[in-house]
Amino acid sequence: MDNHDWMYTGRRSQNQVTREWIQKTEDFLDKAFGVGAQAATEVWCPCSECANRNRKTRKVIEEHLCKFGFTPDYTRWVCHGEGHRIRDEALRPRLEEFDSDGGVPDMMDDFHQAHFGVRCTDKTEEQEPEETARAFYRMMESAKRPLHDKTNVSQLDAIGRLMGLKSMHNMSRDCFDSMLAVFGTLLPADHALPKNMYELVKLLKALKMLYEQIHTCDNGCILFRKEHAEAKYCPKCKSSRYVEVESSDGQKKQLGIPMKVLRYLPFISRLQRLFMSEESMKHMTWHKNGIRYNPDKMVHPSDGEAWQTFDGIYANKALEARNVRVAFATDGFNPFGMMAGPYTCWPIFVIPLNLPPGVLLQRQTIFLSLIIPGHPGKHMGVFMEPLIDELISAWDHGVLTYDRATKRNFTMHVWYHYSMHDFLVYGLFNAWCVHEKFPCLVCKAALQFIRLKSGGKFSSFDKPRQFLPLDHAFKRDIKNFTKGVIVTDPEPQKMIGAEVLAQIDGLVAKEDGVGFVGYGVQHMWTHKSGLERLPYFKHLALPHNIDVMHTEKNVAEALWATLMDTDKSKDNPKARADLARLCDRPHLEMRPPRAGKTWRRPRGDYVLEKKHRMVVVQWIKDLMFPDGFTANLKRGANPSTGRVLGMKSHDFHIWIEHLLPSMVRGFVPEHVWVVLVELSYFFR
Known part of the structure; x- marks a missing residue:
């Protein structure tokens, strides 16, 4: 790094300056207003009065420098063309366990580009950042100075490393304060390391999010x-x-x-941060400006009918590519582990959908917004109130946000697009019971399931025939479906958003205040989710989604248990008893017991024989997978018992998509194998 001591040694007062100071100050201004300024007429003034907070012309800066001198400790000209040297010159030791710089160099580069990078190419005037962005940049500016004059590590970089150590080793506040005090005695007297946790938090205040x-x-x-x-x-x-x-x-x-x-972390401020970096800001407009290399395939939610229909209705808001659509995702878990007490909490995550497919579901772009204590049950709408209020405000009024790429403020509107979860949570979010006779959340009461007398559960058996064309042969089949039944019912009509909203608004609470009138007969509404308060709810064509991972895992687990005839097989005596009542398949009905024996369950042609199951388990045991391709599938195979234990979601994912067709080939009839292959291909 060049020696910039002349900035302070060459000027003792306003009337005492050396020729070297005058000449090098002129050189400094030539560089500041040179190529890096992109022909700008104003740059940040480095005098001790302005301290790089105000833009001035060259003439005014010359006057200020002569009158006030340079701002103290400005030995790295990051505001005037030397910002790119921060990362090149800072040689930092690394700790293998975690990223020691905490992303600080990237953040400093973004800060530098936001203020001193590429200028706007149009004729519009640049604007000062809005209040939250200004506070963020001000903090970054104050923290960019070196920790002391003998190092290139910035103050913010050092703080980031120490905070990483505190988190990794779970240090108490007293321990951390003591560590800072010891480090302070080992550093030069002019160091900028905070003395204690209080000063450190005060310095990082602009980086903190609301909670x-x-x-x-x-x-x-x-x-x-x-x-x-x-x-x-x-x-x-x-x-x-x-x-x-x-x-x-x-x-x-x-x-x-x-x-x-209830712990609530507002997500709008986190969305604003995505516009403070040029890279992430470009990502936030990908849904409209991104290139589709396979235009015939749906690679992003914006390619779907629900997105495009909404854009057609609210064209004014959809015209601004920087307006944000978000998705919700949630599920319950025990934070203390599976073997701990029976406690559960429900985190709700907010995902900005503007991002490109490769960034959409990365960890840094999924924002935790709510932590619900315990199972929400029928009170999900109550716990969602702060989130819904924030969405309504962001839709009606918008939020003033600073765009780093254009150097201008704009009003960002945010709205809910859909939610993602498994089927049971689907019922909580939709406020519709999925355990009774109307479990379909699309058709609602128009599609009624049947209750299995022996199994005791509601089943959709034979209901898919309603969705076939009227002249389809399956509708007249009285042998292979429900015996003796011809389906004449038309396809159930799907309820649109306006009809759903009208039904919710028409709900009447019971006299005792528990539930709604008509529950179980006319509808299955258990509560109000709060989403109906959104002004645009009736125009959401697809307000909820079932997570593919959960669906695939549940289907694969049931199919594996049935094929391998394990204890969790769906082909159990209760299912055979219900089959005898509903279907005309006498060869699969339970056989009466012989003398001194129990009822017999004939083996279906879709169940592997015992000798074939042993071959399959040995085949899995001998399979060779690439590193990371699957987890415990091979390790859990036990040929002596004919079982594969410890299969997780990823194992079932690999099995049903890649291994199923080969595993059962030759062990089941051809017509069964074809169906299994089609199912495997569907999930793939």
């Missing part, structure tokens, strides 16, 4: 916010907001500990 802790009713009736913010008891079930203990006089006393806490 709210919202108290909830213990039964999930309400959130203690808005009109209930000061309430101490739930107005519906009268349960206490705080933990109650019995005092010495026998009276109950509330402590300051809430019964339940």
